[in-house]
Amino acid sequence: MTTARNPRRIRAATSLAALTAGALAAGTLSMAPAFAADGGVTQERLLNADKEEGNWIQHHKNFAGHRYSTLTQINKDNVKNLKVAWTMALGGIESGGIWSHGGLEGTPIVENGMMYVTDGWGSVYKIDTRGGEGKLVWKMDPKTDREWAGAVACCGVNNRGVALWGDLVVSHTLDGRLIATNKETGQVAWQRQVADPDKGETITGAPLIVKGMAISGVGGAEYGIRGWIAATDLKTEKEVWRTHTIPGKGEPGSETWKGPNNAAVSGGGSTWVTGTYDPDTDTIVWGVGNPGPDWDNAYRPGDNLYTDSTLALDATTGKIKWHFQHTPNDPYDYDSVSENLLVDAGGRKLAIEADRNGHAYAVDRTNGQFVWATPFVKKVTWTKGINPDTGKPFEYDPNKDVQRYNPAATPSAENKNADFCPGNMGGKNWPPTAYNPNLQYWYIPVIESCNRVTHEAMTQANLKPREFFTGGGPSQPFRITGSVTAIDVKTGKVAGKHETQFPLLGGMLATPDLVFTGEPGGGVMALDAKSLDKLWEFRTGSGVNAPPMTFTVDGKQYVAILVGLGGAWDKWFIDSTPELKNIQTGSMLYVFAL
Amino acid sequence: MRKLMLPALLAGLALASPSWAQSARTGGGEGDLAVFKKACSGCHKWHGGGGGGYGGDALSLRKTELDKEQIAEVVRCGRPGTGMPYHLRGAYDTVKCYDSLKADMGSNMPPETAVFLRPAEIDAVATYVATRLKGKGDPTFEECTTFFGATSRACDVYRKKEGTDAPTH
Numbered sequence: 001m002t003t004a005r006n007p008r009r010i011r012a013a014t015s016l017a018a019l020t021a022g023a024l025a026a027g028t029l030s031m032a033p034a035f036a037a038d039g040g041v042t043q044e045r046l047l048n049a050d051k052e053e054g055n056w057i058q059h060h061k062n063f064a065g066h067r068y069s070t071l072t073q074i075n076k077d078n079v080k081n082l083k084v085a086w087t088m089a090l091g092g093i094e095s096g097g098i099w100s101h102g103g104l105e106g107t108p109i110v111e112n113g114m115m116y117v118t119d120g121w122g123s124v125y126k127i128d129t130r131g132g133e134g135k136l137v138w139k140m141d142p143k144t145d146r147e148w149a150g151a152v153a154c155c156g157v158n159n160r161g162v163a164l165w166g167d168l169v170v171s172h173t174l175d176g177r178l179i180a181t182n183k184e185t186g187q188v189a190w191q192r193q194v195a196d197p198d199k200g201e202t203i204t205g206a207p208l209i210v211k212g213m214a215i216s217g218v219g220g221a222e223y224g225i226r227g228w229i230a231a232t233d234l235k236t237e238k239e240v241w242r243t244h245t246i247p248g249k250g251e252p253g254s255e256t257w258k259g260p261n262n263a264a265v266s267g268g269g270s271t272w273v274t275g276t277y278d279p280d281t282d283t284i285v286w287g288v289g290n291p292g293p294d295w296d297n298a299y300r301p302g303d304n305l306y307t308d309s310t311l312a313l314d315a316t317t318g319k320i321k322w323h324f325q326h327t328p329n330d331p332y333d334y335d336s337v338s339e340n341l342l343v344d345a346g347g348r349k350l351a352i353e354a355d356r357n358g359h360a361y362a363v364d365r366t367n368g369q370f371v372w373a374t375p376f377v378k379k380v381t382w383t384k385g386i387n388p389d390t391g392k393p394f395e396y397d398p399n400k401d402v403q404r405y406n407p408a409a410t411p412s413a414e415n416k417n418a419d420f421c422p423g424n425m426g427g428k429n430w431p432p433t434a435y436n437p438n439l440q441y442w443y444i445p446v447i448e449s450c451n452r453v454t455h456e457a458m459t460q461a462n463l464k465p466r467e468f469f470t471g472g473g474p475s476q477p478f479r480i481t482g483s484v485t486a487i488d489v490k491t492g493k494v495a496g497k498h499e500t501q502f503p504l505l506g507g508m509l510a511t512p513d514l515v516f517t518g519e520p521g522g523g524v525m526a527l528d529a530k531s532l533d534k535l536w537e538f539r540t541g542s543g544v545n546a547p548p549m550t551f552t553v554d555g556k557q558y559v560a561i562l563v564g565l566g567g568a569w570d571k572w573f574i575d576s577t578p579e580l581k582n583i584q585t586g587s588m589l590y591v592f593a594l
Numbered sequence: 595m596r597k598l599m600l601p602a603l604l605a606g607l608a609l610a611s612p613s614w615a616q617s618a619r620t621g622g623g624e625g626d627l628a629v630f631k632k633a634c635s636g637c638h639k640w641h642g643g644g645g646g647g648y649g650g651d652a653l654s655l656r657k658t659e660l661d662k663e664q665i666a667e668v669v670r671c672g673r674p675g676t677g678m679p680y681h682l683r684g685a686y687d688t689v690k691c692y693d694s695l696k697a698d699m700g701s702n703m704p705p706e707t708a709v710f711l712r713p714a715e716i717d718a719v720a721t722y723v724a725t726r727l728k729g730k731g732d733p734t735f736e737e738c739t740t741f742f743g744a745t746s747r748a749c750d751v752y753r754k755k756e757g758t759d760a761p762t763h
Contacts, residue, residue: 097748098636100708147746151639154648175747198751222648294648465751468647475651572648 040183041111041164043211047279054552056110057164059206060432061549064342065276067434068510069550073557076513078594079526079536085558085593088127088134092119092157093564093587097150101585102157103545103566105430107206107507108589109162110551110560116164119587120157120566121146122173124181127589129553134591138186142173145197149175152200152466154222155568160274160430161206163214165234170214172203178214178232190237194218200225200466205274208284210315213240215275215284221268221292221307221335224469229271229286229311231318241318245269245288245306253305253323258401263300266463268292269307273337273430276351278365283321284313285342285351285365289335293458294424295411296331296471301401303328308336310353310361312368322368326355328396329403331410332382332453333424333474340365341435341442345489352489354433354444356426359386360487372492376444376485377427381409382420411455411472423451424474425573431507432547434515436529441495442487443515445504449480451576480576484508484517484532498532502577505569507547509559518544520565520580524590540590543583545569559592625722627741629715633669633681633707634723640741640748641733642723651677655727666720667691669711672704679707681716 041057049055049062053070061067074082092102102120109116114137115127121144126137150157153174162171168189169181176195181188194216195201200223207214213231221227227245232238246267247253257264268291275286291307293299309325327334334357341352342365351365358380362371370391382405383393390396395405404410409420431445456472463469482503488495506518510529518524520543526536543565550559564587565580574580630642637652638644644652660668671691672680682689686696686703696703711719730737735756738749 098639100636145746145748147640147742147748148750151748197747198754465755467643468645470647473647473651568648 040166042166046209055112056108056549056551059107059109059161059163059208059274060276060339063277063279065339065432065435066341066343066437066510067432067508067547067549068436070512071550071552071557072512073552074511074514074550074559074594076528076535079514081594082526082536082538082559082592083594084538085591086133087591088136088589090117090119090125090562090564090587090589092121092123093585094121094146095150096121096146096157097153099150099153099157099571101566102587104562104564104587105158105204105546105567106161106562107432107547108549108560108562109164110549110553111164113553115551115560116162116169117562117589118159118161118171120159120174122159122171122179124162124169124171126169126183126186129551129558129591131554134589140169140179140181140186140188142177142179142188142191144173145175148197149173149202152197152220152223153202153204154219154468156566156571158204158567160204163207163209165209165212165214168234170207170209170234172205172207172216174202174204176201176203178207178216180234192232192237194230194232198465199223203272205272208274208277209234210277210284213315217271217273217275217286219270219272221270221289222294222468222470223466224266224268224292224463225270226265226267227269227271227288229275229284229313229318243313243318243320245271245311247305256303256305258301259299261299261460266292266469267300267304267307268294270335270337273339276340276342277315278342281366282315283365284315285340286311286313287335287337287340287353289337290333291330293462293469293471294333295453295455296458297329298402298413299458299471301329304330308334310336310340310351310363310368312365324361324363324368324370324391326359326361327357328392329401331403331405331412332357332420334426337430338428339432341433343435343437343440343442343489345440350489352442354428356422356428357382358422358427360442360444360492361391362489362492363391374487374492374494376487376494377422377446378448378483379421379450381450382406411453413455413457416455417452418455419450419452419478421450422447423449423478423480424453425449425451425503425568429505431505434508434510435489436510436512436515438512439529440489441529442489443508443510444485444487445507445517446483446485447480447503447505448482448499449503449576450478451476451480451573452478474572476573476576478576480573482519484515484527486532496532498527498534502580503569505567506544506561509548509550511550516548516550516559518546518548518561518563520544520569520577520583522583524548524561524592538592540588542586542588543570543580556593561590563588563590623721624725625720626715626718627722629711629719630722631741633709633711633719637677641737642727643733655723656730658723658728662720662724665723666716669716669720674699674702674704677705679705681707681709681711682713683710
């Protein structure tokens, strides 16, 4: 990288690039060779993402989902000196549909000093981070149809970020599009409609790119969708495969949808959190969300595959290789959408997942066999626990079509108002975990919670396009707090817990001796990787709802995080955290350095 | 007395309006959609059908049995013991609601709205609910485009349902 940089000249060139396409953009390349010299992102680079120490070129940092950076300039001895280096105000807080504002949930992507972030409505911002400040290079506004999408987004105006491929920045919009943007010019190269909001489908996740295909997941299990995972070839712009998470008639698993309601057609099974990829077996591992209607499991007798399951797909064909279900015939809204981290421990190749039902699971990722499960929340009431022989809840009865688990904690026609723990947001929601491969510690951003669900019996007449189909609704009579909980993956046991005043709605970053996270009261913090003692905190004065990441530019390490409370919390769950009513709407990027 | 009154309110039996309401400017014709958009549609949705769902519990305004004055009172004062907020600045404070002040309400105190409405706006939105939503069946394409205009695809689903358009895909 050249040191004879002229920031003013680059700024002028790039702002022109933002205004124009084609020939002028080509001129930009020659003026700033450092931008284009890398030749774009390839499968080879994605496979070796960890070797690009100062970059963060994938949503979860690497294909295995570790969110672990080997950078050590910021460490436990000096993290107390971490300060704000620069900030940038972003947009995307506009209202739409049932939402009064958008929020920020994205993970910044950084390649050679250029950062790519998104706001809740799907605008992509390219930011030049060189020279100790942030300069906007371009903004791609996809002009999301806010009313169309916002009316069927159960849980906020959210977008979790971009992926890189070749000279493209690949992203989703809430109104169901996959968009490929030219990395240099910010012009949309092409786009296709992947999900259909007319059916209640929306997209909030970042794409996963495998072998030149963009893998998209969908949200909408609260609106009677039939979930799927889809692969789009980034060269032909065509769909390569689409695998439904609810089997079609006659397919394996369809026998787990019984009763007179034809429940599989509206069975839910969303896939709204970005999954992981195991190149050794060419397998995509992706989590599947709750069945619909959420809280009336008598509407849909049977185990309801593949809801609340981890799915392993052949990356080339999309064919299901194996599955592991956590909460059969779920009456709680205990999605298993969480990312599965691919880790090797005790001589086994594992996929580990922190489930909304409050238990951390390890399965053998070569065949889906259960290995261990352990509760990571302080309080679980819906079950006595997970049977270590079967991996199923102790109360699960395969001969029963409708599971009641702990009946006193289960919403049903006989128990109209049920209190259960974890609450329906789960012990851990979408915010990602992180894994330190040296310590073999796995850090979970926890929602320590209980809540109440009022049951409502559903009929097929309740099923209408673009309308909620939930079988009741939650309320918040109990205070909800949070924690960072570390699991020792060698033993499968909880190794430590750092309790927080508020639920952790942002997610984790691990470095060799630190873990970073943020909380919705505004704090961004660093904990000791081993003891979980708090070593540093900065109060942003806004709500953190996104995971931190770290990168280097000009040879210096930075920590970046998006700040702006959105998501489901401040509409549906705020009564459990009354102090958060004081958090104002905002949309900011914070970048820290020593 | 008040303890006896609140359950009656919860059953949807609104009481007579306070006298000041009569002096509020009467909203003309079919009321004010703009007020409905800013104050109501977040929970009751664009079509007023409400519908509970993930965390909300807003009642259907299409199925309401309240008359216009009763609707205006609920907008002003909220619905005690529920999430329906009061929209009149000073309600339960300088102006009594259901013959009560904040101190009388205890845990039944309804939440405060994010957007206060002026008396004329309350009247206009009550007129809107009473004339445009109350008693209507399933939402229609025409209602939808009246709400959203032609710039959003939010109404496509109603057009498809009514079969007035060729498939779009």
